[in-house]
Amino acid sequence: MRRSLSLLGAVLAISCAWAQTPQQSNYNANTRFEQLGPMLPTPNTFRTAAGAPGRDYFQNRADYDIKVELDDANRKIIGTEVVTYHNYSPDELRFIWLQLDQNLFAKGSTGSITRTGSINENGMSFGALQNLTSVRERSQQQASDKYGYTITAVKDAKSNQPLKYTINQTMMRIDLPTPLKPGQSYSFGVDWNYFVTEYYGRSGYEFFPKDGNSNYFIAHWFPRLCAYNDVNGWQNKQFLGQGEFTLIFGNYKVAITVPSDHVVGSTGECLNYKQVLSATQQKRMAQAANSKSPVVIVTQAEAEAAEKAKPADVKGKKTWVYKADNVRDFAFASSRKFIWDAMQTDVYGDGRKIWSMSFYSKEGNPLWGQYSTRVVEHTLKSYGNRTIKYPYPVAISCHATPGGGMEYPMISFNGGRPEADGTYSEQVKAGMIGVIIHEVGHNFFPMIVNSDERQWTWMDEGLNTFCQYLAEKEWDYNFPSRRGEPQYIVDYMKSDKSVLSPIMTSSDNVISLGPNAYAKPATALNILRETVMGRELFDYAFKEYARRWAFKSPEPADFFRTLEDASGVDLDWFWKGWFYGVEPVDQDLAEVEWFQIDSQDPTISKANARSDYERRMKTMSKMRDAENKGQTVVAQDSSMRDFYNSYDPYAVTDSDRKKYQDYLATLTEDERRALQENAGKNFYTISLKNKGGVPMPVIIRMEFEDGTDSIARFPAEIWRFNDVSIKKVIATSKKVKQWTLDPFQEIADIDSENNSFPRQSQPSRFQLFKQRQYAPQGQNPMQQQRRAGGQQAPAVQGSGRND
Structure with missing residues (x-):
């Protein structure tokens, strides 16, 4: 309904369109928009209020010299290491802590016996079923003393004398013979062995029954130093399986002894390719060093010939020697089944070449030969442009098992496997490309920007998933990303609060790790970039965070503070809502009131009055009676007419014009100008409710009667005086026929049905059922096309079948 405004009302309305006055209600706005304050640690000389490392920032270091052998026949790792630990802290250390992550699989470990599930008369709960059936759970639930570390020696490197040590599940404390003072270093040795578990998502072996061989993906395989820092002291929180690894940087020299027919891929640079590769393979390496497309180093034919051997049949051994500087961890993969392709390219156009490589068994082709190495190179380019x-x-x-992935410095283990006939679905292809981007991208978070994964999963997974989303879009405009877009997180945000955890939850305590630590923070960063900050401010601040904390160990406050410091945008309200809370976003466009200025110009006012009258009279009865209006008594008998039958109450008279001129004479020059500028404008009072709790920017689309539209954007601070309900005045020159909140799905609003005014109905569940396009069951589209056309699937370049 249109309402009239006086000139004074119009001036006030224009003013209100730019300034929101506080409204009295029960609200929590001051708390939401106050600074994080005590929720963040107090800045100090180690970590500044700006989010940068302080003048006294320190991090300790560990250098490793390791010799390891893979016993293929017994699926066993035997190793010895000499570790040199450097104490750069201001503290004297009387003991040091090492991580024994393989003890997660030892009988009675906390990580295995605290997994829960149930069985009742209706069947088995998903949690219990998962514990019993999944590969990962089988490895952790095996009631056997076989798994876990056997430590055979801990000794001083110089004197070779035994050191006292204590093992507490996945942690080992070594008591030092003398306190290690600030600035000092200490070297010690550890000898160990363990049996390799089935691949459980992070490391292990995958067995192939057809040829009797295994692919080995060896990680968290050696006793590693815990981190000691200004935040936690020793980070010796037990490894329970979900919270990942907190590590420190160092230089590595690693000699890996494997069966002579195995191919090894590893963290670091290989120092002895001439000793472990054939002359032909060395020539292929030389070709790959100058190629812009992958060159096959070990062909599929060579791998198939090698896999005819059985582990017990191979007697010879080879030792591959690697060097890796300034890395926080070390992993490797080994198999006689591996195909290997590579290319060395100038990724950033700065003259420095980087090797992109892939190792995969024939079960991964044709997908892996065509895509993997190219995706590796693309990931380095995309992430490097956004960080360092x-x-x-x-x-x-x-290529490790059909699905999932895991990351280590310079090497990652990734899923994505076609069918045995070489065909695959689009979902499998996208999943493989996505997981390679994700796991290779982890080289930046946390392998370079070295966050505490044991405590904060989101600081690596969330940031990495966000960068993955951007890299996927740069790979293919139509890439079917699973995470990043706000609408993808809506179902999770709708969940009951009792089953939700804040993003700022310790890794091992997070419920629904994927949505919480991957999807939600990635979505939050996308909203910051697209809606709250804008791309330019966000990209600069995000890059500055990576620059500040490259090869250092940031905490959440360092990330929060850096993004604000480098952008000049106050984001404390955003961190509170998205990272510290579990409330959803739900904005309700409750009402829209329409006003126009009463200019007292009779030409306008009477025309509007005529329009209103004609609209009211356009009823069904009136439209039907119009056919017979000439048959009424008054129409047929002129004597029944008088003055009012010809009187037009909406015609402008001389008296009307004189009154209008008299009115104008009473106005000041400013008032006449305001009247002239706003005559004919429409003023709308928008009533908004924040039903979800999290304050967010308000984005409104106005669709006008002439078919055009316009977008109005208001920052989240519009809620700062009242976070429950607000009113906002918007002035337009055209009449609005439809209002829509969040028209581009920018803020993860969980209820789109209350986002329109007038309300628009949503498709019913039945209608959605009718509209849904079901994927064919049983065969992927490549198989269907092959069967329908009687032809083979298209040949794929780079499949690894030729030299």
Whole structure:
């Protein structure tokens, strides 16, 4: 309904369109928009209020010299290491802590016996079923003393004398013979062995019954130093399986002894390719060093010939020697089944070449030969442009089991496997490309920006998933990303609060790790970039965070503070809502009131009055009676007419004009100008409710009667005086026929049905059922086309079948 405004009312309305006055209600706006304050640690000389490392920032270091052997026949790792630990802290250390992550699989470990599930008369709960059936759970639930570390020696490196040590599940404390003072270093040795578990998502072996061989993906395989820092002291929180790894940087020299027919991919640069590769393979390496497309180093034919051997049949051994500087961890993969392709390219156009490589068995082709190495290179380029240039000499993608993935410095283990006939679905292809981007991208978070994964999963997974989303869009405009867009997180945000955890939850305590630590923070960063900050401010601040904390160990406050410091945008309200809380976003466009200025110009006012009258009279009865209006008594008998039958109450008279001129004479010059500028404008009072709790920017689309539209944007601070309900005045020159909140799905609003005015109905569940396009069951589209056309699937370049 249109309402009239006086000139004074119009001036007030224009003013209100730009300034929101506080409204008295029960609200929590001051709390939401106050600074984080005590929720963040107090800045100090280690970590500044700006989010940068302080003048006294320190991090300790550990250098490793390791010799390890893979016993293929017994699926066993036997190793010895000499570790040199550097104490750069201001503290004297009387003991040091090491991580024994393989003890997660030992009988009675906390990580295995605290997994829960149930069985009742109706069947088995998903949690219990998962515990019993999944590969990962089988490895952790095996009631056997076989798994876990056997430590055979801990000794002083110089004197070779035994050191006192204590093992507490996945942690080992070594008592030092003398306190390690600030600035001092200490070297010690550890000898160990363990049996390799089935691949459980992070490391292990995958067995192939058809040929009797295994692919090995060896990670968290050696006793590693815990982090000691200004925040936690020793980060010796037990490894329970979900919270990942908190590690420190160091230099590595690793000699890996494997069966002579195995191919090894590893963290670092290989120092002895001449000793472990054939002359032909060395020539292919030389070709790959100058190629812009992958060159096959070990062909599929060579791998198939090698896999005819059985582990017990191979007697010879080879030792591959690697060097890796300034890395926080070390992993490797080994198999006689591996195909290997590579290319060395100038990724950033700065003259420095980086190796992109892939290792995969024939079960991964044709997908892996066509895509993997190219995706590795693309990931380095995309992430490097948003953070820092990739500093290492190589990045490797290994094909490990059908799904999932895991990351380590310079090497990652990734899923994505076609059918046995070489066909695959689009979902499998996208999943493989996505997981390679994700796991290779982890080289930046947390392998370079070295966050505490044991405590904060989101600081690596969330940031990495966000960068993955951007890299996927740069790979293919139509890439079917699973995470990043706000609408993808809506179902999770709708969940009951009792089953939700804040993003700022310790890794091992997070419920629904994927949505919470991957999708929600990635979505939050996308909203910051697209809606709250804008791309330019966000990209600069995000890059500054990576620059400040490259090869250092940031905490959440360092990230929060850096983004604000480098952008000049106050984001404390955003961190509170998205990272510290579990409330959803639900904005309700409750009402829209329409006003126009009463200019007292009779030409306008009477025309509007005529329009209103004609609209009211356009009823069904009137439209039907119009056919017979000439048959009424008054129409047929002129004597029944008088003055009012010809009187037009909406015609402008001389008296009307004189009154209008008299009115104008009473106005000041400013008032006449305001009247002239706003005559004919429409003023709308928008009533908004924040039903979800999290304050967010308000984005409104106005669709006008002439078919055009316009977008009005208001920052989240519009809620700062009242976070429950607000009113906002919007002035337009055209009449609005439809109002829509969040028209581009920018803020993850969980209820789109209350986002329109007038309300628009949503498709019913039945209608959605009718509209849904079901994917064919049983065969993927490549198989269907092959069967329908009687032809083979298209040939794929780079499948690894030729030299």
